[in-house]
Amino acid sequence: MQCPKCRGNMRTYERNGVHIEQCENCRGIFLDYGELETITRMESQYSQQHMAPPPAPGAPAWGAPRGGHRHGGHHQRSWVGMLFSS
Amino acid sequence: MTPLQLDLAAIGRKHAATAGTPAVVVPTRPDVEIVRVGEVVVKAHAPGMDAAALTPRVAASALLGGIMLTPLVTTVQCAGGRLATVWPAGVPVDPADPDAAPWEEAARLLAALHAVPLSRLPVLPPAGGPARVAQRVAVLADGAAEQVVRAAARALPPGAAADGAAHGDWHLGQLVRHGGGWLLIDVDDLGYGDQAWDLARPAAWFATGLLDPDVWLRFLGAYQEAGGPALAGLSDPWERLDGPARALTVQLAATALAKAREQGRPVDEVEEILIDACGRIAGRTSRSQDSITQ
Numbered sequence: 001m002q003c004p005k006c007r008g009n010m011r012t013y014e015r016n017g018v019h020i021e022q023c024e025n026c027r028g029i030f031l032d033y034g035e036l037e038t039i040t041r042m043e044s045q046y047s048q049q050h051m052a053p054p055p056a057p058g059a060p061a062w063g064a065p066r067g068g069h070r071h072g073g074h075h076q077r078s079w080v081g082m083l084f085s086s
Numbered sequence: 087m088t089p090l091q092l093d094l095a096a097i098g099r100k101h102a103a104t105a106g107t108p109a110v111v112v113p114t115r116p117d118v119e120i121v122r123v124g125e126v127v128v129k130a131h132a133p134g135m136d137a138a139a140l141t142p143r144v145a146a147s148a149l150l151g152g153i154m155l156t157p158l159v160t161t162v163q164c165a166g167g168r169l170a171t172v173w174p175a176g177v178p179v180d181p182a183d184p185d186a187a188p189w190e191e192a193a194r195l196l197a198a199l200h201a202v203p204l205s206r207l208p209v210l211p212p213a214g215g216p217a218r219v220a221q222r223v224a225v226l227a228d229g230a231a232e233q234v235v236r237a238a239a240r241a242l243p244p245g246a247a248a249d250g251a252a253h254g255d256w257h258l259g260q261l262v263r264h265g266g267g268w269l270l271i272d273v274d275d276l277g278y279g280d281q282a283w284d285l286a287r288p289a290a291w292f293a294t295g296l297l298d299p300d301v302w303l304r305f306l307g308a309y310q311e312a313g314g315p316a317l318a319g320l321s322d323p324w325e326r327l328d329g330p331a332r333a334l335t336v337q338l339a340a341t342a343l344a345k346a347r348e349q350g351r352p353v354d355e356v357e358e359i360l361i362d363a364c365g366r367i368a369g370r371t372s373r374s375q376d377s378i379t380q
Contacts, residue, residue, distance in 0.1 A: 058322075
């Protein structure tokens with residue numbers, strides 16, 4: 001395949017199930033139909049996994065991160081006081 | 087004893103079974119006085135408590151046998167310029183052992199209270215709760231942590247409509263064992279309100295990571311199994327709990343912060359957890375759902 005821009009030779013790579021053609025001369029990239037959508041989907045999955053840990057199941061988004069529960073404070077006075085007062 | 091405590095003791099003696107029983111001052115929050123005479127407890131309500139609001143609340147509790155402690159006297163008394171009510175003494179939850187607290191029983195009592203039709207009760211004032219958040223935030227000093235709590239308060243969603251009878255200020259101190267079972271106490275905030283508010287404190291404790299998730303699920307499950315109306319028909323209880331739990335988190339943080347400042351000490355780990363949660367409610371970190379799903 002030839003690069004539509006500079007007529008250079010294009011090499012095919014496969015990365016995580018996505019085919020991309022890259023020009024060995026100008027480094028331009030060609031995507032097949034549907035491949036841009038596949039990359040976008042993978043990007044959003046990545047950011048969900050890496051930007052913010054989801055809250056524990058059955059918990060609100062603003063809650064403590066999963067695994068972040070610190071309910072070991074049973075014996076802390078301010079915690080016990082809070083359980084029993086307005 | 088102060089003159090007020092002596093007045094309360096005199097009221098208690100009138101209702102005590104045996105003469106000559108000594109009166110004992112029961113420790114409680116600063117704006118309330120409680121004196122116990124044998125099996126009788128007399129409570130002086132906070133200054134400024136409105137008799138027109140307290141009277142139907144006490145009368146309602148007398149109709150809620152098996153759910154709320156029944157007053158010994160259904161009329162509101164006067165003691166030293168304060169409103170006073172008379173109750174049988176019960177056994178509170180042991181603060182030394184919160185793990186043994188009757189979470190399921192509490193949930194079932196709240197579900198039972200919420201299921202009582204308002205038509206069976208005297209006309210009740212609005213339940214306490216939503217107003218308390220604003221009060222606690224209004225008195226905060228200036229400081230970085232205070233700013234976070236204020237920002238969270240400004241970011242709170244509008245309150246839901248009132249949907250029935252609500253306790254208005256439920257926590258573990260609002261339970262006593264009496265006559266062989268647990269009962270709800272404290273009518274000061276009882277009224278017509280958003281019932282989900284009664285579940286919001288434990289919901290906030292769970293969401294912020296303070297309450298063991300197992301304990302939360304026991305409480306929530308018991309409420310749902312008992313047919314608690316506030317969560318009836320919801321596949322996700324957080325549809326109803328989210329707003330009140332956010333508000334309670336702000337209230338708990340404001341209360342804790344004010345206490346730390348008053349005692350002139352830095353915030354402790356528990357208070358830090360609440361302030362962090364306020365930061366997330368205020369959208370000050372990348373953890374808000376909006377930033378993930380945009």
